[in-house]
Amino acid sequence: MNRRKAIGGLFAITGIGIASFTGFKFFYGNSKAYRGQLQNYATLIAELADVIIPPTDTPGAKEANVHEYIIGFMESCVSNKEYTNFLNGLNDLQETCLSDYNTHFAACTTEQKIVILEDLNSNVDSNSLLSKIDKKIRGRSFFTMLKSLTIEGYCSSELGATQLLAYQPIPASYKAITKMERNQKAWATS
Amino acid sequence: MMNKTAINTFDAIVVGSGISGGWAAKELTEGGLKTLVLERGRTVEHIKDYTTAFKNPWDFKHGTHLTKEELEERPIQSSHCDATDKHFYVKDSEHPYIQEKPFKWIRGYQVGGRSLTWGRQSYRFSEMDFEANEADGHGVDWPIRYADLKEWYDYVEEYVGISGTSEALPHLPDGVFLPPIPMNAIEKHLKESVSKHYQDRVLINGRVANLTEKKEGRGQCMYRNLCSRGCPFGGYFSSNSSTLLDAYNSGNLTLRENAVVKEVIYDDETKKAVGVKILDAITKEENTYYAKIIFLNASAIATASILLNSVSPSFPNGLGNSSLQVGHNLMDHVVNEGTYGTYNGLLDKYYEGRSPGTIYIPRFQNLNGNTEKTDFIRGYGIQGKGKRENWESKATEGIGVTLKAQLETPGKWRISLGGRGEVLPNYENKISLDLQNRDQWGLSLVKVHFEYGANDLAMMEHMTKASEDILLKAGFENVGSYRNSPPPGSAVHEMGTARMGNDPKTSVLNKYNQMHDVKNVFITDGSCMTSSGCQNPSLTYMALTARACQYAIRQFKTNLL
Numbered sequence: 001m002n003r004r005k006a007i008g009g010l011f012a013i014t015g016i017g018i019a020s021f022t023g024f025k026f027f028y029g030n031s032k033a034y035r036g037q038l039q040n041y042a043t044l045i046a047e048l049a050d051v052i053i054p055p056t057d058t059p060g061a062k063e064a065n066v067h068e069y070i071i072g073f074m075e076s077c078v079s080n081k082e083y084t085n086f087l088n089g090l091n092d093l094q095e096t097c098l099s100d101y102n103t104h105f106a107a108c109t110t111e112q113k114i115v116i117l118e119d120l121n122s123n124v125d126s127n128s129l130l131s132k133i134d135k136k137i138r139g140r141s142f143f144t145m146l147k148s149l150t151i152e153g154y155c156s157s158e159l160g161a162t163q164l165l166a167y168q169p170i171p172a173s174y175k176a177i178t179k180m181e182r183n184q185k186a187w188a189t190s
Numbered sequence: 191m192m193n194k195t196a197i198n199t200f201d202a203i204v205v206g207s208g209i210s211g212g213w214a215a216k217e218l219t220e221g222g223l224k225t226l227v228l229e230r231g232r233t234v235e236h237i238k239d240y241t242t243a244f245k246n247p248w249d250f251k252h253g254t255h256l257t258k259e260e261l262e263e264r265p266i267q268s269s270h271c272d273a274t275d276k277h278f279y280v281k282d283s284e285h286p287y288i289q290e291k292p293f294k295w296i297r298g299y300q301v302g303g304r305s306l307t308w309g310r311q312s313y314r315f316s317e318m319d320f321e322a323n324e325a326d327g328h329g330v331d332w333p334i335r336y337a338d339l340k341e342w343y344d345y346v347e348e349y350v351g352i353s354g355t356s357e358a359l360p361h362l363p364d365g366v367f368l369p370p371i372p373m374n375a376i377e378k379h380l381k382e383s384v385s386k387h388y389q390d391r392v393l394i395n396g397r398v399a400n401l402t403e404k405k406e407g408r409g410q411c412m413y414r415n416l417c418s419r420g421c422p423f424g425g426y427f428s429s430n431s432s433t434l435l436d437a438y439n440s441g442n443l444t445l446r447e448n449a450v451v452k453e454v455i456y457d458d459e460t461k462k463a464v465g466v467k468i469l470d471a472i473t474k475e476e477n478t479y480y481a482k483i484i485f486l487n488a489s490a491i492a493t494a495s496i497l498l499n500s501v502s503p504s505f506p507n508g509l510g511n512s513s514l515q516v517g518h519n520l521m522d523h524v525v526n527e528g529t530y531g532t533y534n535g536l537l538d539k540y541y542e543g544r545s546p547g548t549i550y551i552p553r554f555q556n557l558n559g560n561t562e563k564t565d566f567i568r569g570y571g572i573q574g575k576g577k578r579e580n581w582e583s584k585a586t587e588g589i590g591v592t593l594k595a596q597l598e599t600p601g602k603w604r605i606s607l608g609g610r611g612e613v614l615p616n617y618e619n620k621i622s623l624d625l626q627n628r629d630q631w632g633l634s635l636v637k638v639h640f641e642y643g644a645n646d647l648a649m650m651e652h653m654t655k656a657s658e659d660i661l662l663k664a665g666f667e668n669v670g671s672y673r674n675s676p677p678p679g680s681a682v683h684e685m686g687t688a689r690m691g692n693d694p695k696t697s698v699l700n701k702y703n704q705m706h707d708v709k710n711v712f713i714t715d716g717s718c719m720t721s722s723g724c725q726n727p728s729l730t731y732m733a734l735t736a737r738a739c740q741y742a743i744r745q746f747k748t749n750l751l
Contacts, residue, residue, distance in 0.1 A: 052589045053597075069253075076257040117589055147589065155581040155597060156247035164598050165581070169246060174413040174543035176372035186580040186600040189247060190415070190544060 035083065038071045041090050045070055045146075047106050048093075051113045052150045059159040061150055066160075069153030070146070081139035089142020093120075121147070161188035195480065200226040200444065201746065202483040203466050205451050205496065208303025210715045210731040211487030212429025212437075213346070217739030218485070219442035223746065226479055227437070228449040230471060230488075231299030234278075234306065236430040240420030242274050250274065270296045270682070271307075275418040278306050287491075288624055290639040293522075294679030295491055301447055302430040303489070304682065305728075307418040310399040310426050311548065311573065312352045313725035314343050314363045318557070322612075323721050326567050329519065329615030330691040332720045333701035336363065342733035350427040350732065351405050353547065354397030362552040362571075362725070369402045370395035371411075371547035375539035376576035376603040383664035384551065390561045396548030396573060399427040408432065415544035426546065446479075448472055450631050453500040454484060454509050454711065462710045462751075463509070469631045482751055483710050483742050487735070490520070490716035491621050494687035495636045498623050510705035515698050516688055518620040520638070521722040523681040524570070524611040524646045527674055529657035531666030532579070533603040540578060540600055548573050551607075551660070553724055555652070566648040570611030570724045572657055579604050605661065609653025612724040613646050615686055640678050650675055683727055685716030703738040710751045714738050 038045070049061035049070065061067075074086050093116065097105045101112055108116065120143040135141075154160040161167040165188035201223035204214045211227065218225045233239070247253065254272040261268050263281040271279040280297045287295055298304045317336040324331040340363075347366040356364040373381060373395060381393040400417070401424075404410040408424030408431055417426050424431040437443040448471035455478065457464045465480035486493045494517040500509035508516050555562050555569040577583075579601030586596045619641065623634035642650070654671045661669045691697025694706035703718050705711045714735035716727060723730075745751045 053594055054590055056591060056594060058594075073252050073255065076259070077252050077255045078258070114590060121589055151581055151586070151593075151597065152253055156250075156253050158246070158248045161247055164594065167246075168543070169244075169414070171413040171543035174371060174411075174541070174545055176374045176541050176545070177378070178540050178542050180538050180540050180600070184540060184600065185598055186578070187544075188580070190577055190580055190582060 034080075034087070035075055037087060038074055042067055042071060044090060044094070044105055047113070048117065048146060049150045049153070051110075051117050052147055053154050053160075058163045061154050064154050064157040064159040066150055066153040066157060069157070070149045073149055073153075074145075078145075079139055082145065085139050085142050086145055089146070092142075117143075155188060198465075198478060199480040200224045201481060202226070202485065202742075203228060203479055203481040204485045204487055205466065206230075206303060206487035206489065206492070206715065207301050207429055207434060207445070208298075208487065208489060208715070209305040209308065209429060209728050210735045211303065211485070212305060212433035213732050213735040214485040214487055214712075214714060214739055215429075215437035215443060216433040216440075217736055218483075218743065219437040219440040221739065221743035222442065223483070223743065224442050224444075225437070226444045226446060226481065227434075228451055228466065228468060228479070229301050229303075229445065229447045230450045231301065231303075231447065233447045234300045234302050234420070234430055236424070236435060237420075237422045240422055241277065243416065243419045243422045245274070245419075266294055267296060269294070269676070269680070271418075274416070275307060278418065278420070284630070286629065286635060288627065288635055288637040290637055291641050292677040293638040293640045294677050294682075295636075295638065295684070296679065296682045297489075301434070301445065302428050305428040306420055306430060308428075308728060309682075309726060310417065310546070311550075311726035312347070312350070312354075312365075312397050312399050312729040313550075313552075313571075314365055315339070315723050315725060315730050316361045316363050318361050319721065319723040319725070322568060322723075323615070328567075329721055330689065330693065330696050333690050333692045333697075338701070339730070339733050339737065342737040343729065346729065346732040346736055349432070350399050350729075351401045351403075351408070352397050352399055352729075353395075353402040355395050357392065357394050357552075359392075359552055361557055365397070367397070371398065371400065371402060371545050373549060374541045374545070374576055375536045376533055376578075376605055377549045379533070379536060380549070380574075380576065380605060380660070380664050384660060387663040388554075388660075390557075391551055391554035393549055393551050396550045398547045400546050401425050407435065411546060413543035413545060415546045417546050449477075450633070451488065451496050452476070452631070452633060454486075454496060456500065456502040456505060456509055456708065458502060458504050461504075461708070463708050469633075471631075474631060483712070483746055485735075485739075485742075486711065486713045486717070487715045490684045490687045490719075491636060491638065493713055493715055493717045494621050495623060495634075497688065499634060505707070510688075510698060510707040510711060512707050513695055513698055515617075515696065517622055518617045519615040519686040519689055520619040520621055520640055520684060521613040521615060521686040521719065522640070522678050523683045523722060523724065523726075524609075524613050524642060524650050524678075525676060525681045526609050526650050526654045526657075527672030527676060528606050528608040529654060529661065529669070529671040530604060530606045531661040531669035533605070533664075533666050535665070536603055545575075548575050550574075564648070564652060566645045566652065568612040568614070568645070568649075568724070570609045570649055570653050572607050572609050572653065572660070574605055574607035576603060576605040578602065605666065607657040607660065609650070609657060610681065610724055610726070611646065611649040611653060613722050614643055615689070615721055616643055621687060638679075642678060683716070683722070685719040685722060685727060688713050688717035689720045690718050691720060702741040703734055704741070712738050712742055
């Protein structure tokens with residue numbers, strides 16, 4: 001277990017982290033003043049989204065401009081708490097990269113990037129009562145938001161909806177029962 | 191040169207342009223009456239003003255999400271709208287009301303009203319529903335029976351275009367149907383399971399006002415399932431796509447938008463209403479319009495508030511309110527939050543196109559000696575829909591290539607079910623005016639006082655258990671229900687605030703929706719409902735409106751009004 005993981009585990013138990021400490025300042029300060037910062041993290045967010053949805057035979061999140069969706073959503077649609085969680089999450093992640101890999105996220109190898117994000121992923125996929133209560137009090141965590149916004153932004157982007165998924169703007173008819181075809185893609189909208 | 195009064199004089203005035211006001215406009219104008227429709231909101235022209243109808247998912251900056259600011263302006267409406275249709279809902283910040291107990295008043299102030307965003311579910315009331323109050327003593331007896339309304343249901347269904355199937359159920363009469371929207375594989379599976387496991391219930395195609403075949407002036411449904419944005423094809427029924435266009439084409443329609451009705455003016459001498467006073471929504475300027483017949487179709491809460499605000503020496507408690515029933519007996523339908531489950535089979539089946547329809551399990555409680563005796567009276571039906579999970583509903587694991595593969599493929603089948611139950615009429619559930627607090631037009635704010643009764647709550651509990659049982663018997667997994675029920679008003683079926691009845695002492699309207707006290711005022715929106723049934727009520731409002739208009743036109747032409 002590396003140092004960060006050990007500390008991370010401890011933070012998870014006590015519910016307090018360094019990031020959260022800075023978060024308190026954000027939360028209790030003049031909240032409006034802290035909006036508008038995420039554009040500075042655009043490259044990092046694009047890199048992160050591209051690890052969550054990488055380019056394969058279909059475009060990845062970066063090409064689909066998912067970072068712009070994430071930034072727009074975080075700037076306009078979330079509570080101050082969640083904005084702070086997200087901003088702190090980005091900063092924590094940068095710190096982790098520096099301490100564990102001695103470089104910025106963007107400069108990490110693909111394998112390292114995956115390890116970093118899978119690590120975050122393994123800490124949030126809990127649906128326990130405790131984590132639900134925690135979510136209610138503290139807002140959604142950084143990674144929960146990052147992943148769900150990446151999925152949402154990608155699947156509703158033009159590239160995602162029309163290439164990874166199947167999109168019909170005007171079906172014109174309804175075939176209620178069809179046979180699944182080989183490699184049948186899911187519908188982009190329902 | 192005509193004086194202002196002459197210019198402002200019509201044969202009939204209709205207040206409101208939603209689903210029932212649209213019908214009043216069509217019937218009265220086609221009957222030859224010069225008709226003024228007053229709409230408090232802005233113009234929405236069919237097709238042209240459906241500004242989001244052709245947008246793709248990526249054309250919305252934040253997907254379907256409202257921004258923080260938009261949410262703050264819409265603390266109540268936001269549970270019913272999103273970024274794609276928010277322009278058809280009011281901003282609560284501009285249109286306040288007082289909730290003495292939690293009650294959602296969902297509104298669309300524009301030409302077409304909520305007919306643009308309605309759920310399109312269309313079911314007839316049955317003989318049993320019209321007899322319900324008399325049978326168990328709640329509320330007052332309906333002054334009409336199914337036979338009085340049957341031909342009017344036929345008439346409006348033929349025009350509206352309802353897709354559905356004939357089922358020969360005495361408690362849910364068949365109608366004039368277009369071909370049904372077919373069921374998909376999971377819905378068929380559930381239908382078969384319901385028939386196999388239960389003697390007392392069936393699962394049928396939902397009856398929805400979506401055109402499975404085109405009608406004159408309206409194209410057939412394109413299966414986009416984006417109805418609430420307004421349909422550029424006219425694929426579902428709204429005032430804008432249908433009744434208002436016919437009214438306009440008659441040459442007898444004058445439509446005045448941005449007209450907030452302040453009061454109906456009553457003449458103590460002639461014992462009739464003579465006109466309607468309005469305030470321009472934008473300039474706040476006052477104006478009066480005159481007519482021999484007045485139809486109030488502003489929706490249950492707004493119509494009652496107009497009556498209560500129309501005070502005269504003869505009616506110190508509000509126009510036509512000698513019974514003191516105006517504003518009382520407010521009902522909505524009791525809804526549970528919903529039950530869901532997934533099904534791990536039929537994975538070789540999918541569908542193409544997006545159905546705007548539903549499945550429906552009509553009421554199966556307290557019907558006759560053979561059905562279940564419950565601890566509540568009357569009953570509920572269950573509506574639902576089946577789909578395969580996609581990125582919106584799938585729980586995914588991990589990141590990267592494996593995540594992408596999960597998103598790319600259709601997931602398990604999933605069905606959601608939700609009950610819609612009858613709420614008993616109760617005098618204590620009411621709207622009234624707050625004379626201290628006023629809106630931006632200086633009109634008293636509406637106060638809503640509504641609470642579910644024990645019967646309503648027992649029904650809510652029952653519908654959740656029954657829905658879970660239905661899914662479990664059909665082999666569904668992960669069956670669960672949201673335990674918090676949405677606040678009253680959430681069904682957006684508010685009604686009952688100026689009820690029909692035989693006795694002027696206990697009701698506001700007679701069997702032709704005519705005020706007992708003021709014969710030239712008719713009310714055919716949800717206000718008139720004597721009981722709520724468990725069926726979605728718009729179809730009944732439309733049938734009652736057409737019937738009342740025919741009566742009013744006859745009276746008008748024989749100079750009885």
